[in-house]
Amino acid sequence: MIKHIFTDMDKTLLNDKGQINPKTAEYLQKIDLPLTLVTARAPKEMQFAIDDLNLKGEQIAFNGGLIFFPHKDGNEVISSNPLQAEAAKRVIEEIQDKYEGVSVSWYTKDEWYAQQEDDGTRYETSITNIKPTLKKYSEIDYTEPIYKIMIVGTNMENFDKVVDIIREMKLDGVSANHSNYNYFEITNEVAVKSFGIEYIRQRDNLKKEELLAFGDGENDIKMFETVGTSVAMGNANDKVKSIATYTTLSNEEDGIVHGLENVVNHLL
Structure with missing residues (x-):
């Protein structure tokens, strides 16, 4: 059974305008599983999604270069790996x-x-x-x-x-x-999406097969290799789709919702 969900932001959680579709936002606000954003974005570019989805746990920025815990009065840095x-x-x-x-x-x-x-x-x-x-x-x-x-x-x-x-x-x-x-x-080089996911997996004593990830890009491949179940968006390229366990609808079509309701529902 899935115990933690990870998702990329751009072209995955977000539509082509950089926004969360209302249907996706409403669905994820109600889901009874931890959700972590894993993105190349900076924390300040993630904040609207953290607020919209009411996320409470650690979030992963800069592809894993920064793991932080969001607070109303600022972000608590958990792990930091900048460029040399x-x-x-x-x-x-x-x-x-x-x-x-x-x-x-x-x-x-x-x-x-x-x-x-x-x-x-x-x-x-x-x-x-x-x-x-x-x-x-x-x-x-x-x-x-x-x-x-x-x-x-x-x-x-x-x-x-x-x-x-x-x-x-x-x-x-x-x-x-x-x-x-x-x-x-x-x-x-440490800042790959697998780094942040592995940190959370070990901290929470989770098994690989208990982790689920959604993504669309080349920088999501390491994430897919770190989780037990991976779902490529319908707008992902063929390379990403070939590596993923499943493929869902596009980011414009609420692909995360479709994936959770119709593709991996047997694992939830």
Whole structure:
């Protein structure tokens, strides 16, 4: 029987506008199982979902780079694994704004930074309703932990070029993955979704087969491999679907609700 549910946010829990469909919100508010968000997002970008779903337990940000317990007066950090400062500096200095149609921004625990607003940051803002704090690359304080560097492509030829450059850098202690076809995110190598799930599994003395996860992207594969039952959204690509135990409807069609009611209902 399933005892804990984990879900990605973008394109999974959230619709294409970055919102939780009312049917999904109502269903998850009533479900009698712990629910943990496991996302590449920063805590401040997760807060509306935590509030809307009235979530009480630990939540997983930056793909596992930060595990925190949400409180009304601030978040209690449970586990913290930011990028090594030298790795963050190398990536940012290598890419910066050298490639047209490629947006580079970075996240500390509490802030999202970019040198300027561009098509990539504006697209992210349209999803999260949060604007970046503007800071020049030359003013970055690398002693302040950076949890994620986000590359967003609007010129896909240049975006693919940048992805190849970062992969070829072979940085120690780094995980670099697509979270969407035009999103590439760099985090600590420990910051994979399996890390946060394994922390909760061991703490609560749960078995792998008692864990259920929903996701749609490449960065959800490690999550799928860590749980006993995985459900790919209908909008996921074929690779993700091939790894998942089951496939449900898309994020626009309340796929999580359909999955819980009709796909894995025999396990609940």
